[in-house]
Amino acid sequence: AASRSATDGDMDIAYALLLADKQWGSSSQINYLGEAKAVISAIMEQDVNPQKWSLKFGDWVDNNDPDYALATRPSDFMLGHLRAFGKASGNGDWTKVADNTYKIIQTISTKYSPATGLLPDFVVFKNGAYAPSPPYLLETERDGFFSWNAARVPWRVPVDYLLTGDTRALNQTRLTNAWISKKTNNDPGKIVAGYKLNGTPLDDEDPAIAFSAPFAVSAMVDASNQTWLNALWNSLVTAPTAANAYYGNSIRLLCMITVSGNWWDPTDARN
Numbered sequence: 001a002a003s004r005s006a007t008d009g010d011m012d013i014a015y016a017l018l019l020a021d022k023q024w025g026s027s028s029q030i031n032y033l034g035e036a037k038a039v040i041s042a043i044m045e046q047d048v049n050p051q052k053w054s055l056k057f058g059d060w061v062d063n064n065d066p067d068y069a070l071a072t073r074p075s076d077f078m079l080g081h082l083r084a085f086g087k088a089s090g091n092g093d094w095t096k097v098a099d100n101t102y103k104i105i106q107t108i109s110t111k112y113s114p115a116t117g118l119l120p121d122f123v124v125f126k127n128g129a130y131a132p133s134p135p136y137l138l139e140t141e142r143d144g145f146f147s148w149n150a151a152r153v154p155w156r157v158p159v160d161y162l163l164t165g166d167t168r169a170l171n172q173t174r175l176t177n178a179w180i181s182k183k184t185n186n187d188p189g190k191i192v193a194g195y196k197l198n199g200t201p202l203d204d205e206d207p208a209i210a211f212s213a214p215f216a217v218s219a220m221v222d223a224s225n226q227t228w229l230n231a232l233w234n235s236l237v238t239a240p241t242a243a244n245a246y247y248g249n250s251i252r253l254l255c256m257i258t259v260s261g262n263w264w265d266p267t268d269a270r271n
Helices: 007-024 032-046 079-089 093-112 150-156 159-164 170-183 209-219 223-238 246-259
Strands: 123-126 129-132
Touching: 007 032, 007 079, 032 079, 079 093, 079 159, 093 129, 093 170, 150 209, 150 246, 170 209, 170 223, 209 223, 209 246, 223 246
Parallel strands: none
Antiparallel strands: 123 129
């Protein structure tokens, strides 16, 4: 059967197994740590391009694919996961993946979204540099914009800073905080479903919780954001589950777990 994994799903599976080991240990019926290490090894083998140490879209991308080999999806930029994989496996190549991922964040933010810090759904490597994807690289005309994939970035990226104090994405996160709070005049209800990298709204859609929830995690990086964070939290608590699909509701729950201080680092013995 053909392999068709998605890198973020693979990474979450491995991270969940590390959490299971932390919660229940690995000496009973299931060796969670052993299973985690097996998945982590497979991710390095199948989902990472060793040419640049970049995260591929999934195990279906060949390392020499002319369109996708060096392309990457910023919603997969879970730096805390990468750090945990390195600690659990003892494989120093995970540090290379994290370092390159941070470099991509800084490159795109500085060059393509200096006013917003927004990252696009997909990033390509062309002419020796990383750039936003052209339209229809993988999904839609919005592939190079902050759309339904990249909506997760303001949650996924700052977690490493919140857990470890790594400041490499802090300026980009602060930039996005300042932009979105000003853009909406501190009203989470004015967050729309997607933006161009310069901050222009893509749609005049109903507010989408998949976009608003991650901004609450980004707001955690500075105490000065407390009023904005409170407004976001209240909007997440009060939005009806029935009014949102599984995608938005899942992101909301995971972001609320993070904002409430319940996101675990499985490599931190203090949890």
